Amino acid sequence: MQKTKQFPSALLEKFSRKLYPDPVHRETFLTALLTPKPYPPAILWCQPRPNPLPFDVIPPVVWQPDWVDRLVLGTKPGQHHLHHQGAYYVLDFSSVFAAVPLQSLTFPQSPKLVIDVCAAPGGKSILAWRSLQPDLLVANEVIGKRLGMLTSNLKRCHLACGKVTHLNVADLVAEYGQLADVVIVDAPCSGQSLLAKGTNVLGCFHPRTINHNAQRQKKIIATASQLVRPGGYLLYSTCTFSIEENEGVLDWFVQRFPAFQSLAVPALTDYQSPWGTSPQFRGYRLSPEQGLGAGAFTSLLQLA
Numbered sequence: 001m002q003k004t005k006q007f008p009s010a011l012l013e014k015f016s017r018k019l020y021p022d023p024v025h026r027e028t029f030l031t032a033l034l035t036p037k038p039y040p041p042a043i044l045w046c047q048p049r050p051n052p053l054p055f056d057v058i059p060p061v062v063w064q065p066d067w068v069d070r071l072v073l074g075t076k077p078g079q080h081h082l083h084h085q086g087a088y089y090v091l092d093f094s095s096v097f098a099a100v101p102l103q104s105l106t107f108p109q110s111p112k113l114v115i116d117v118c119a120a121p122g123g124k125s126i127l128a129w130r131s132l133q134p135d136l137l138v139a140n141e142v143i144g145k146r147l148g149m150l151t152s153n154l155k156r157c158h159l160a161c162g163k164v165t166h167l168n169v170a171d172l173v174a175e176y177g178q179l180a181d182v183v184i185v186d187a188p189c190s191g192q193s194l195l196a197k198g199t200n201v202l203g204c205f206h207p208r209t210i211n212h213n214a215q216r217q218k219k220i221i222a223t224a225s226q227l228v229r230p231g232g233y234l235l236y237s238t239c240t241f242s243i244e245e246n247e248g249v250l251d252w253f254v255q256r257f258p259a260f261q262s263l264a265v266p267a268l269t270d271y272q273s274p275w276g277t278s279p280q281f282r283g284y285r286l287s288p289e290q291g292l293g294a295g296a297f298t299s300l301l302q303l304a
């Protein structure tokens with residue numbers, strides 16, 4: 001049910017002024033954040049789609065993979081027996097958005113190794129498996145108590161090529177070296193988009209929280225980038241809006257690691273971020289006021 005609109009805190013007010021100098025755009029963003037509403041659930045088919053479909057679906061958007069359906073609001077796909085059988089994985093459509101760059105990748109043969117560095121609960125791993133069909137998908141999670149959900153989701157969805165690891169990023173590099181065709185860093189972040197779903201993340205607009213996350217993200221992406229083989233790809237994504245954690249991290253990264261080049265994702269041209277100081281930098285944002293999901297940032301890089 002739609003809640004009554006709250007008023008922005010002083011921190012959110014300041015944050016939104018920086019993000020959206022245009023007052024009309026700023027107001028729609030704030031309304032979407034402060035009047036949380038449910039978004040239509042999405043399902044990612046892990047098995048062939050049954051005919052007839054057991055759910056009513058919403059017409060697809062242009063960048064939607066053909067093995068993803070968006071279901072009408074109020075559908076509870078997690079309660080259906082096909083879910084228990086692992087026929088599909090339920091996820092926020094923002095996650096689908098963040099993984100769209102993977103669909104633009106082509107390989108002469110199936111990729112040998114894909115590593116999802118921050119994997120729990122497993123959405124990006126399953127999206128990567130479905131998009132890329134790798135020989136081996138390493139789904140890594142550093143936080144022990146999040147391993148159970150990751151393992152059970154991959155098992156339920158029958159990811160035969162999936163291997164779960166519990167390593168910090170430096171140990172992941174020691175274990176796999178510079179061999180991965182694709183590395184995914186769906187980084188821990190301040191979680192500002194959760195507000196649009198009605199979850200209050202304390203302090204998520206505080207400069208200290210944002211700075212703490214940006215520093216952590218820089219460490220993770222810098223270390224994780226050592227897993228990418230020459231010619232391989234790095235996907236960086238978050239579910240937050242702050243420029244420091246998104247474009248800021250990538251600007252920092254491409255300046256320090258110039259062998260990585262930021263790639264255009266033509267399917268997401270309409271979502272291209274206006275921020276980022278490097279001339280060749282390309283990042284893409286989904287914002288809650290666009291009505292598709294709570295929000296995400298995504299960017300694709302390639303190692304020369």
Ligand SMILES: C[S@@+](CC[C@H](N)C(=O)[O-])C[C@H]1O[C@@H](n2cnc3c(N)ncnc32)[C@H](O)[C@@H]1O
Nearest residue numbers: 118119120121122123124142143146186187188
């Ligand atoms: C945004 S969530 C990942 C969501 C997941 N990729 C998905 O699509 O289902 C970020 C993950 O990073 C993990 N994480 C936290 N600190 C980390 C660190 N220092 N290094 C690597 N991963 C970390 C968190 O435990 C969390 O599972």
